Amino acid sequence: MAPRATVAVAYDCLFPYSTGGGERQYRAFADAIGTAGLDVDYLTSVQWDGPVPAEERFRIVPVSARLSLYTADGVRRIPAALRYAAGLFRELRRRRSRYAAVIVSGLPIFNVFAARLALWGSGTRLVVDYLEVWHRRQWVEYSGAVTGTIAWILQRAAIAMTPLATCHSQLSASRLRREGLRSSPLVSPGLIDAAVETPPTTPASRPPYVLYAGRHIPDKRVETLPAAVAEARTAIPDLRLVILGTGPSTPQVRAEVDRVGGAEWTEFPGFVSDAELDTLLHGALCLINPSRREGYGLVVVEANAHGTPVVLVADEGNAATELVDDGVNGIVAPRTSPTDLARAIRAVADGGDDLRRSARAWYDTAVGTRTIRRTVEGILSALQLPTSPAPRIMKEDTP
Structure with a gap:
């Protein structure tokens, strides 16, 4: 029997150890890929105390120490982004033959350069998932004139070297093309977690x-x-x-x-x-x-x-x-x-x-059409990875 393919998902945060839309999305990616019958490593930074937590559908692989991600003004800290990117580069370089594919978040943008360089010539497929794509003015408003302009230039360079881009809105798709993507982006049908159960609808509370x-x-x-x-x-x-x-x-x-x-x-x-x-x-x-x-x-x-x-x-x-x-x-x-x-x-x-x-x-x-599962199926199909629903508990990592 052929060995199971292994896919890496790379993001510096992981829900529920940190919270936010990206954290929830990439955890759901890892869960869905594991449920599809592939081995999954989640490459992230340390966000917990004690031993590395065990997850059912994927294996957590810390690639950097705990990071202070944001400034007091809520802006992403460049040193933290660079430290994670450096750790990601080292891990992917060390295990470049392990992965059939790597799905990396396009934010922070340094992740793209780290993954592209580490996997160069390895045959590992690289997918860059763009949560957002900003034009120059947005970067300048977010980070200031000098830093923002540099960030925008780096974003354009990263997009130009992206072999397969995924995004989750027509807005992001049009911006990817405008900012220099050389191939058509894969636009997902949605990011709904169909496993979430909610009670029947009721009237709004009183007082409203x-x-x-x-x-x-x-x-x-x-x-x-x-x-x-x-x-x-x-x-x-x-x-x-x-x-x-x-x-x-x-x-x-x-x-x-x-x-x-x-x-x-x-x-x-x-x-x-x-x-x-x-x-x-x-x-x-x-x-x-x-x-x-x-x-x-x-x-x-x-x-x-x-x-x-x-x-x-x-x-x-x-x-x-x-x-x-x-x-x-x-x-x-x-x-x-x-x-x-x-x-x-x-x-x-x-x-x-x-x-x-x-x-x-x-x-x-x-919930029947715009789910995380459908999105992951589209990505795995584009990568031409064999899947079979075979969920199992991930064991201790074996190099």
Whole structure:
């Protein structure tokens, strides 16, 4: 019998040891590839105390020590990105004959150079997964004129040397082509985790509340929410605001709450458990996310799974709006002004239970076609790797 092929998934974070959309996505990739009957190594940094944890569908391979990933302003730290890339290069160089394919995240961009150089001439197939693709102005706004311009040039170089690119929105696909990709990107059908079970849709909780869930960083524009909810309360007097997460923008968000007199109707639970998040999602009038940029829009899927509509904001960098059918599973506001966001919140309230049922119906349709499993099947098919559903528990790594 031919030996089972081994695939590596490379990302510097791993859920649940750290949280975020990328962490959840790449863990789900590893689970799905393992379920398809391949051996999987997850190449990451240390994010736990004690021995390397054991996972059922894949093997965790630490390639760097614990990293401090973000600055106080929520910007990715270049030294941390370089340390992970160096560790990734060493591990892939040492085991270049082990892997049939490597799937590496295109963010941070140094990962692409590390994997490409380490695997050069080995015959190992390389897939670069682009969560987002930024144009020059976005990089400059994020990192400053000099660093941002250098990052944009490096991104273009990485895209040019990418043999097989995957992405998760038409926005990212068009940007990949514009930034110099030499082949057609593989656009995934979606990133829904079909294994997640949610209870039947119910009416929104009383009193109603608007929910935000995520980090507090400038791109998320969380500070726009207190004024929007204050204006929406003129039509929905008992409306509340629940803001999950924390981050460098938290002081600004709290200052906005105080400015609009919202202390009595705003809650800051911080980061909560998955069970608490599910409960809050299930009862929310809507999940509101005024972010200026999203590479996919997992928040839409997670909210709609509970029958909870979403409120997003139109922006050239926000691919999440591709998932919203206005008036079916949410509302897309044209801007982040209090009036525009309040109007969207009121539209959700006016939609009532009918909108909640249609949001859940959107999810029930999407979960059959827009799943992580379908995305992984597409990647493995493009790589021409033999698969057979043979899930098993991963044992201790053998060099």
